[in-house]
Amino acid sequence: MNGCSAARKGELLALAQRLGVTFHDIGLLHTALIHTSYANEAQGRVAHNERLEFLGDAVLELASSTYLYTHFPTLPEGELTKTRASIVCSAALAKIAARLGLGEYLLLGHGEEMSGGRARTTNLEDAFEAVLGAIYLDQGWETARDYALRQLAPEFDQVRHGENLQDYKTLLQELVQKTPGSTIAYELLEATGPDHAKHYRYAVVIDGKTCGEGEGSSKKEAEQQAARMALARQKK
Structure with a gap:
């Protein structure tokens, strides 16, 4: 076996x-x-x-x-x-x-x-x-x-309940823009796997500080998960 x-x-x-x-x-x-x-x-x-x-x-x-x-x-x-x-x-x-x-x-x-x-x-x-x-x-x-x-x-x-359809990147962008002069960027941390099955890990950086990380089978999914983590931390 x-x-x-x-x-x-x-x-x-x-x-x-x-x-x-x-x-x-x-x-x-x-x-x-x-x-x-x-x-x-x-x-x-x-x-x-x-x-x-x-x-x-x-x-x-x-x-x-x-x-x-x-x-x-x-x-x-x-x-x-x-x-x-x-x-x-x-x-x-x-x-x-x-x-x-x-x-x-x-x-x-x-x-x-x-x-x-x-x-x-x-x-x-x-x-x-x-x-x-x-x-x-x-x-x-x-x-x-x-x-x-x-x-x-x-x-x-x-x-x-409408909780899974949110665009976390847009929500985070709107939150960051409430503070004049604040910046937001997404940085690639890692890309692994063959070309047909890549896996990505991204960080969202706000004002030079990493506020969340996310993983996914596409860049978009990884960025969304990073934004989701950052939003969750903002609520704490």
Whole structure:
């Protein structure tokens, strides 16, 4: 089972119980939690979770798209696209993964472990998508769809109350402009991954001081998340 020990199997069964899923093949859950760094150190003896992540991403997109189309019949196509992007953004998926405790079960390479990879947004996001892909392969579309929608329920509630459709960059810009002479800029901190799947990390800098950081699969998403963090700090 992809190099899974008896002890690891016991941990995975406990996780499956926490997830509320009874796997026919617990090996799928095991693979979903193997980071590329771990697989690389194992020199190809185990498979990593990227293929399952690919499947889970597709499940998320179709499940969320169908839900929004059905439950928000007045939203035009452009708003549906923006809303879906805000619901399945990196920060939201990482938050779900953290809530489920997936970080505790990740298998990481030594360097990734030492650099805080267990709590890294990208790793948590990828783990959640991979677990969803594992559920899809093991249980089928309907179970995977329902599981995704249950986990995304808080995000859908925010949309329902109009809290998820805000343009955080515009809101922050308006706030900063209330102070004459204040400046705001977005700085690229990191861009990782291949060209077809880039991941960005941006900081928002107000009057020379970093006030928030954000991550995302596009520059726009990362900047929006940075602005969102800055706004949250302004309210405290």
